[in-house]
Amino acid sequence: MPMNGTRGYHPGLVDLASGQISREIFVNEDIYAQEQERVFARSWLFVGHESQIPNPGDFFASRMGEESVILCRDRAGKVHVFLNSCRHRGMKVCRYDDGNTTVFTCPYHGWSFGTDGALVGVPFFREAYHSELDKSKWSLVEVAQLCCYKGTVWANWDASAPPFLEHLGEFRRFLDLILDGWDGREGQAELLGGVQKWIIPCNWKFPAENFSGDTYHNISHRSVDLVGAGPSGRSRRDYSELNVARKLHVAIPDRGHQTITYVLPKDHQPQPAYQNSPEVAEYFRHCEEERRKRPGANSRMIGAPGEIFPNVALLPRQPRTLAVWHPINAHQTEVWRFFFVDRDAPRVVKNFLRDYYIRYSGPAGMTEQDDMENWNYAHSASRGVIARRYPYTYEMGMGHAVENYEFEGLRVPGRVVDLTKAQASEEPMRNLYRRWAQFMEADSWDDLMTWRHEAARAAE
């Protein structure tokens, strides 16, 4: 075996021709430092949800990669995302998780910023600065781009990145499955309760890979299935309608997003679900009927675990949640899990779902505990100098993905592997690491927007 003589990232660590990926990309601290610059400083990152900041002056302290940021609504109602660092000496200007304020005041020397980021208060401005400091040059640092999409707030430090919806591409319909209402109405999601936050001892790519669509690890959740933690007292989710659906892996190759999804046959009728509560079961039966009456492909699609590049996991149904894998260092990740419900759902439904959500996910969730145990021990067992010499295999299902997949008239975008018989593939993971390697190697967003070049060539 060759010795690891090269520090940091280099081409070949992600070898998709052979389906092998070096453990170095998970445990190497030089690679971690490089990916902060090359991935997180120029990617679209999830910051929060507008339902967290409904009123002028509301704020939520969030993160973008390693950076602390402030999501806030200014006095005029405009949404901003700022670096949470005073322009004078760098102290955090906001040390609360959330709240409402007129100003963000630095506790170090007292510089104060409005909710629009403007520097409004400088102690001894006349006396010490002789009124000579140009305050307009020292506002809080604001993200280069911001997008509010159906309530979710996304931000990017890189002005040259494509707009968020272009970055999302055809994956948008899978994000819609979590943001639209259970009955199919657009953008009904609101945050349920607070954000669950905890630290896990593994690289952020372990959970990102898992949520990309790892169906192969279902065996590790066997105990949860046996306990019957699901909302009908069986298994861990209500699966009955999935018995007639096509189970797919979907990967959007030029974007790095991927998911599991289920496509229902035409004219499929809602199946019993949420049977631990007759009232909740009736509510969802009604929603499912309404959803099927709406035009559009999403009435026949059921969302499942997926990943928006680089570090946002979605789970549109049972439980309905977004997770963000915030990198702390090569060996630690801070997980933030946001749970969603329809804003106009009855209180009894929200309470039922709160119980189910936290029984399933989060630091106390039974399923997430299984996952964390796998990621944490996989990481620690891959750090040693011997372990690092041996790559992981991602060969499963290579060459079996198709494009233009269609089931009973419903076309599915991207590269698709039909898992209905195959059960599992590693197409989503290859897609994730292909995009990750592109980010690590590309010097500009121009190199990363391959779809624009293809469109230009097609137009010629």
Add this chain to the structure above:
Amino acid sequence: MSDAVNIRTLAPGTRVILANGAEAEIVSNPNDGVWLFGRYLSSVDDPGVVGVEEMIFAQDVVEVRP
């Protein structure tokens, strides 16, 4: 040096004396313990600021009018 004034306890409408002798009335208090929003009622140094609303730094507040 006079005792430090805890500006977090000051409600809108309270009048304060500043280090330069000016007098101001509190318009609003962000309760950060560092700043007040106030309107100048008098200023010997700069009569032009009378009526102007400005942020007032905690260390500039030397006295609270009864």
